[in-house]
Amino acid sequence: MPQSIDFKGVVFAPIAGYSDVGARKVSAMRGADMTYTEMVSAKGLVYGSEKTEDLLRTTDSEKIKCVQIFGSEPYYISKAVEHKALEKFDVIDINMGCPVPKIVKNGEGSALLENIPLAQEIVRSAKVVGKPVTVKYRLGVNAQNIIAVDFGKAMQDAGASAITVHGRTREQMYAGKADWQEIAKVKKAVNIPVFVNGDIVDKTSYQEAMTATGCDGAMIARGALGNPKIFSDIKGIDIENYSLKQDILTHLNTMLEFHHPNFVACNFKKHLAYYCRGMRGQRQIKLDAYASKTIDDIRRVIDRYF
Ligand SMILES: Cc1cc2nc3c(=O)[nH]c(=O)nc-3n(C[C@H](O)[C@H](O)[C@H](O)COP(=O)(O)O)c2cc1C
Known part of the structure; x- marks a missing residue:
């Protein structure tokens, strides 16, 4: 502290x-x-x-x-x-x-x-x-x-x-x-x-x-x-080879350390809707994110689009 x-x-x-x-x-x-x-x-x-x-x-x-x-x-x-x-x-x-x-x-x-x-x-x-x-x-x-x-x-x-x-x-x-x-x-x-x-x-x-x-x-x-x-x-912190996908996965995996997978799957959809802001095809990404039911579905959306 x-x-x-x-x-x-x-x-x-x-x-x-x-x-x-x-x-x-x-x-x-x-x-x-x-x-x-x-x-x-x-x-x-x-x-x-x-x-x-x-x-x-x-x-x-x-x-x-x-x-x-x-x-x-x-x-x-x-x-x-x-x-x-x-x-x-x-x-x-x-x-x-x-x-x-x-x-x-x-x-x-x-x-x-x-x-x-x-x-x-x-x-x-x-x-x-x-x-x-x-x-x-x-x-x-x-x-x-x-x-x-x-x-x-x-x-x-x-x-x-x-x-x-x-x-x-x-x-x-x-x-x-x-x-x-x-x-x-x-x-x-x-x-x-x-x-x-x-x-x-x-x-x-x-x-x-x-x-x-x-x-x-x-x-x-x-x-x-x-x-x-x-x-x-x-x-002004320069991050070499920045990877948004890596941040998304850190976010997801940290939530999974503490919470039930069903809770995380449900909550992570709205984060994905923000993570894809400004990306091409974001409408489809959001649709796929919101259609996810399990953590595996969420991971598939991440792997497919990010
Ligand atoms: C969905 C949502 C939830 C929020 N929840 C809280 C909260 O729990 N406590 C709080 O002090 N402000 C909350 N806020 C307000 C934000 O902390 C912030 O004051 C506001 O969004 C303005 O800042 P911004 O223009 O950077 O978004 C919330 C805002 C949004 C959009």
Whole structure:
């Protein structure tokens, strides 16, 4: 476990259904400085849900391991961070940006943007184990209520070690353009490290985002799906004879080390749909990927097209 964490660099985002142990491993191998699990329920952890623990597999390839939890009750947050399954993680990130109605309805995710005192209490509750606590949030609920600067300051006051700001509002979900200018205001207003998030898809957009915001680091979600090489491209790491197929197989085989083959076969289809992005004949590749039923079917698709 790193002694003290330098919050900077290019990091692989928490993405529900995608930031699995294999995706995190290939991202880290290609240069991601930190890697996040997808959001896991604090309550789910406390009540011993096996499905929740399954999302928390890691490998030693991950340099700085971050677990993202969500919840609205400080009690469950403080219990969850003490859970054995979280021991191996270096950083605890709290989700305060998820716009999904099911989550918001429970007062979790981006609902916390509307309750700053509770959001602060949650950060303080997560600090009980002494690990750095970070927060990922959105600009506000909607364009009329941009609160990113005040929220960032409040998270800093509550003891957050760093923040990631996704440059969209809850109402925007994933549509429209991320507003990096609002993130720049947050960076100016706080003393803790800030990560810019939203619409970074290559080295050019990374450089633009960093210049526009002056942030300490950048978080990449969709731009890294099917494209782990984005991290080495951004960092200027030259990989001799790069093989996407090798990354795909590492991803697949890592998942198989930890999960049931049926689960992996089902989950890997959507990764293949990203891995073939931009390739000729991608429509047919996706059809074949989605028609796969077993790991052997998945391997046949990989061998045929990559
Ligand atoms: C399918 C999907 C699942 C996501 N799951 C999470 C999640 O579990 N936790 C989280 O903080 N953000 C989640 N996000 C948001 C991303 O981490 C990121 O903030 C957003 O996609 C913007 O970054 P990008 O433009 O690089 O994709 C998710 C996004 C997508 C598209």
